Amino acid sequence: MTDITIYHNNRCSKSRATLALIEDKTEQLNIVNYLQTPPTLAELNHIITLLGFTSARQLMRTGEAVYKELQLKTEEDEAKLLQAMLDNPKLIERPIVLANGQARIGRPPESVLEII
Structure with missing residues (x-):
């Protein structure tokens, strides 16, 4: 499986839900708190x-x-x-997930599943 990057904001419920979905699928995850590391x-x-x-x-x-x-x-x-x-x-809209040469915004969170 390819590495996955999520541009994440822990204060956002959609971002937390998206992160949880990804964590259920893989351990190869790069979490970027984009408010601190834009x-x-x-x-x-x-x-x-x-x-x-x-x-x-x-x-x-x-x-x-x-x-x-x-x-x-x-x-x-x-x-x-x-x-x-x-x-x-x-x-910047959140969360953004990058995987397999594609990107999705996790709104709804399940939309990222099609690229991981």
Whole structure:
């Protein structure tokens, strides 16, 4: 089995549920607490590509207060959207699971089972 990486936030119930599902399937698991260890720009771009997204905004938590504070709703510059996520990792949707050259967001948690 391939190594699996989860970008995890322990305060999120969906993230905890996704982690539990993965732990039932494998011991080869890399847990990244992305709020303390945010992904790099290259990693964010890679995740967006693996998810098949056409915009960084698709990976953003648009309901977060910082999203509104930074007035990102009208921002069209992809570099600025990415930088906002790098500067404010709580803007990154969670949990994200990478496995077997694919990625899924664990919403619902069971959606990650198709790639592990």
